[in-house]
Amino acid sequence: MKITNVRARVFEWKGHTVPPQPHFCSNAMDLLWDKGDSMGTFRFHGWTVVEVETDDGLVGIGNVALAPRIAKAIIDQYLAPLVLGHDPFDYEYLWQRMYRSTHAWGRKGVAMAAISAIDIALWDLMGKATGRPVFKLLGGRTKEKIPCYASKLYRTDLGEMQAEAQRYLDQGFTSMKMRFGYGPKDGPEGMRKNLDSVAAVREVIGPDVDLMLECYMGWNLEYAKRMLPKLEKFEPRWLEEPVLADDIDGYAELNRLTAIPISGGEHEFTSHGFRQLLDKRAVSVIQYDTNRVGGITAAHKINALAEVYGVPVIPHAGQMHNYHLTMSTLASPMSEYFPVHEVEVGNELFYYIFEGDPTPENGFIDLDEHKPGLGLSLSQRYLDQFNIVE
């Protein structure tokens, strides 16, 4: 089997969006004096879809959500020529070819995300060629079903947050993630508001539901050190990305400081990046996203590393490219799940672009043993809501 064509298209949402409220989620821009559009660091309103075709008529589908037009340019100009004419089953060689030939300017960020998209498409192809779901090519089924946590609860009116938390309970979720709205520049009042929001959600969900807390890199080390002891009484399952992804020593210091596990990794790349996090005991939960970290080839290696370090892997975002990894390893006990919703920050866009992502039932998803590949296809339903860049 030989790769005959690589087609990268950007799907840019032009339909209705729900404008997020001020302070709906702390993020890295918050520490600047002119933070301007504070959503700048996480508005995912475009997605790159990659289709890799072979001479026997199969099409593998990959995707990447970071800097989609740049990812497309990297695929078109650099990566596609490296895989054309090759056998997708030579995935390790092709990964190394893409990684090594872009090493001077790639390694992390959008170049690795672009490599991830092609790699995911190669695994989809291997599944389709063998008639097996991707998880059966990795480690097979390690759990009857995958427990999921509901991930939204942006900071808004506390009554609304409580009603949202109650909805997740009613849907059968036993764990959920909420976002902080305030950080170092918001002073003691912001600190109090952060604590009030955790208290409000805890009040509704009670002590026996796992609650994850997301900072999205909107704090700094000093602020995180002051917040952690105040958060202990709420017994969060983890505190996520309190500081910038590059501050690995900061993560390690915080992780030593309290009993609250520190999580991170959705902005880290390849097994080299994760070896550093693990060696320094910087995170107690690993959260790579397969469509950034280096694709399924890299994520599978990180799962093996995490297993020997005894650190659970709970990938960012859920979605099919992550679910197959979670199903196939004991290192990964659970998945994130973004509830289907009108387009807001853009995490939801996956459901508007693809068909096939499973919907949780009572807080669990399952993967179909009989669907070859990733089990995704392009949806025709919302095509008129996208500007498609060929």
Ligand SMILES: O=C(O)C(=O)C[C@@H](O)CO
């Ligand atoms: O789900 C997460 O962990 C994220 O960081 C998503 C991001 O969009 C902020 O909510």
Ligand SMILES: [Mg+2]
């Ligand atoms: Mg996160």
